[in-house]
Amino acid sequence: MKTLIKNAWVLTMNEQMEQFPNGYLMVDDEKISEAGTMDSLPKAVSYDRCIDAKGAILLPGMVNTHTHIGMIPFRSLGDDYPDRLRRFLFPLENECMNEQLAYTSGKYAIAEMQLAGVTTFFDMYYFEQQLAEAADEMHSRALLAESVIDTVTVDVPDPMGGLQYAEEFLPKWQGHHRIQASIGPHAPYSNTIEVLQKADALSKKYDVPWMMHVSEMDFELEKYRKERNQTPVEFLEEIGVLSSRLVAAHCIHLTDHDIELLKKYDVKVAHCIGANTKSAKGVARVRDLINAGVIVGLGTDGPSSGNTLDLFSQMRMFANFHKTYLHDRSAFPAEQIVKLATIGGAKALGLEEQIGTIEAGKQADFILVETDSVNMFPIYDPYSALVYSANAGNVRDVFIDGKQVVSGKKLADADLAQLRAELSEAMEQCGFRRKALQALNK
Ligand SMILES: [Zn+2]
Structure with missing residues (x-):
């Protein structure tokens, strides 16, 4: 047609x-x-x-390079609490998150992204098989990375079980036109060296980008400095997992040497200005990254970290924060920011041959x-x-x-009110709302 x-x-x-x-x-x-x-x-x-x-x-279409689409139920919960991760997120996730909640949340999140002009996203969460099905049903383009972390998680009973989950999940979506299954170790500090190396090997075997939070937390930097006299990026180089297939989310705290390493190995960066500044973590050195030739895309992070999945808000925040941070009104002209949200994101996810520009022959x-x-x-x-x-x-x-x-x-094909009703029902069934309110009133 x-x-x-x-x-x-x-x-x-x-x-x-x-x-x-x-x-x-x-x-x-x-x-x-x-x-x-x-x-x-x-x-x-x-x-x-x-x-x-x-x-x-x-x-x-815009490319959201870092999301956690199963986390819509957490949006606006305890936004200003410094301990929100341990007070709200981890306990509620452990008690309530299940297949149905992740799936209904995923569909709702994809609807939100599509209505905002996001046509491709790179997700990292649990129950990624269900989230991949949600993305397929909603006709989105997506990469979906199963989280791996060294504790018991909501979808796998054994610590590190995410690795085994990913080993089964990746081959299932091989050859799919729009959906790619992937693996996402939560962070360097929350996984063993062996898991990080296996994640890299899996991404190589199936030729798919993988995702990890890198240089995001203050304690992460402190840990590697104290224990190894290294930065997280230097540690990742030493264990041999830096490559052009790695999409490193955040990279807020980088040294000049880190930037050289990211360029040397062609690591891609998913920059989440909204989430990084809402949590008061900092403004990443994006101008230095781009000047060094590192590929950067924009991401929203999860709906609990950034409250939105749209890139218009990120483009605006990107302009405001980076200009202020650099004390330079002329830094990052608007067309460069639109580039980051489109072709930049496509390059970050290795999809620049297929999408990211309006050119004959592209999807x-x-x-x-x-x-x-x-x-x-x-x-x-x-x-x-x-x-x-x-x-x-x-x-x-x-x-x-x-x-x-x-x-x-x-x-065009889904009913937002129905998607919302289904998510709301899944939240009721596992007692999410009740437990969230209890945690707030503690
Ligand atoms: Zn994240």
Whole structure:
């Protein structure tokens, strides 16, 4: 089926950053077949369906490089408590998290991302088999990494059981068009060296990126400094697990040598400015990373850490925090930030051949951001409008692999009210809400 999108402000995000202010896009089944100015559209062009963008900004779907989609129930719980991890998160996770809760949370989270223009995400949590099914059913593009941590977890009875889970999970999704199964050791300090090396080996065997939180916590840096006189990144190099397949989330605290190592091994960084600053952990050295040639993508972290899964809020926070941190208003112009949210994320996940730009031959993952709303007038520069004026509520239409998943700001094939009711029911069944309120009132 051929779909023509006409009268759009097309941002290709290609190497030359070409844009077509009055442009069109032609989609042939699941791929982009051409893009250009309306003037260049042949008069006799044939198509099965035509969408009038009415001046909306058309850009590649956004890539959220770090999520925990099973954690929607935790959103807004104990946000300002310094001990929230131990007071709320771990106990509630142990007592309540189950297959049904993870799955219904995953579907809800994916709906939230799609409505916000996120077409691809890299997740790390438990019950990733169910989350992969959720992503498949919602027609998202996703990488899903089963967490591994050296304690008993909610989905595997043995400590380190996540490794065995991953060994069975990875081959199941081999060859799937949109879904890749992966492994995500929680962090260097919460796993044995053997597990970290096995995770790296598994990712190599199945040729899939893997994910880990790196250089995020103050105690993590302290531990490696005291015990080994190293940074976490130096430790990971020594045990031989740095590679272009590793997506390191956060990397807040980096030395110059760490940055050299990340570049040397082509490690990718998932930068989560919203979560990192909400938790008062710090602002990562993203300008230094990019100047050194390290690939960086944007991530939201989980809905408990960052409260949202949309990248519009992250782009805005990225601009504000990095400009302030660098005392430089001109740092990170808007178009560079939109790049990080699209092609940057695609490169971080090794998907730049398939997605991340509007170019003929690529998979048709793209979004339309309407310009009719009160906050979207006037527009002098579309990148500025996206970073500083727009919000997720301006996303009008979303396509993944040529299939429309959001139409006129609504899910095309799913019912948000129903997804919410199902999640709410799963939260009731395991007593999540009751126990969360008890913990708050302790
Ligand atoms: Zn995280």
